[in-house]
Amino acid sequence: MRRTGTTRRSALTATGAFGLGAVLTGCGSGGGAPRHDSTGADARTVSLRASTALKAAEARSGVSLLARYDQVVAAHPLTEAGLAPMRAAVREHVAALGGRAGTGVPSSPAPAAPAADVRTALRELAAEERRLADVRAAALLKAEPELARLLASIAAAGAAHAYLLTELAKETPA
Template sequence: MQRTGTTRRSALTASGALALGALLTGCAGGTGSDRGAVPADARSASTRARTALRTAAARTSHALRARYAEVAAAHPATAGGLAPLSAAVGEHARAFSQDVPAPSAPAPAPSPTDARAALKELAAEELRVADERAGTLLTADPETARLLASVAAAGAVHAHLLTELAKEIAS
């Protein structure tokens, strides 16, 4: 039996075709010379928002790296496993700081006396930061959004690796 009427697929295809047609015809209005032009105040607001987002992300990465150093110092048995993850977090901080001044990171909280608990807390912090970064994707410019998504994915992987390291470490 064949369906009749409008299906979801055909409605989406039609709306996509309409949007593409509107984009190609340049329905932004105005003359050809001002079509697509962004006012200077909108550009500067966009630049300020981008800088603020990257600065906050850099600050978070610097704080996370300090947390890694704190855990490694408090629990030397974890230092070997934490070193590559800490280095990656440092690279993330540098990537976010590329176009903005490097912010100062707050002092990390003291690490728990138990190595497993410290690693589990660090994993939870990585997940919290990854979720926070994923939550800002919709408000970020395309380049920053790609960077945030990549770093958030890396943070989720770090959380998994930290959880696995916690299982391997003898307290």
């Protein structure tokens, strides 16, 4: 069995993901002079609506991901200890995005049932984390600076989760 503490590789991966998030969010808010015309107010309203819609969509994606974690734990109870910290982080991400996890109301179609093989189920969960991290990283270009920083942080955490889930799949007995 491998060591379960923080390894140099995982620390470097997390640092790299955090650094990437910092670089991506550094592309700031545009330091131009403020506008005082009616089109500026309209643009801010449109921007606020778009930002709110993006935040809500990302919260729904987070709720769906959390449901996926819950399904894997239900299908493979031995994974609960390994997945608990990541599930907690995903729950906090949903809350930070303004969503409510565990409301019992599905916000999107239920994810497909996890694979019967525990390793495959963990790999599928890692792939979903990776896909969602990529979607959130792409959404940075459309987001307001504050939301972009939040999405970058959540995307970096998702990339780290994908790595950890892949490693957990390798270490889990068949």
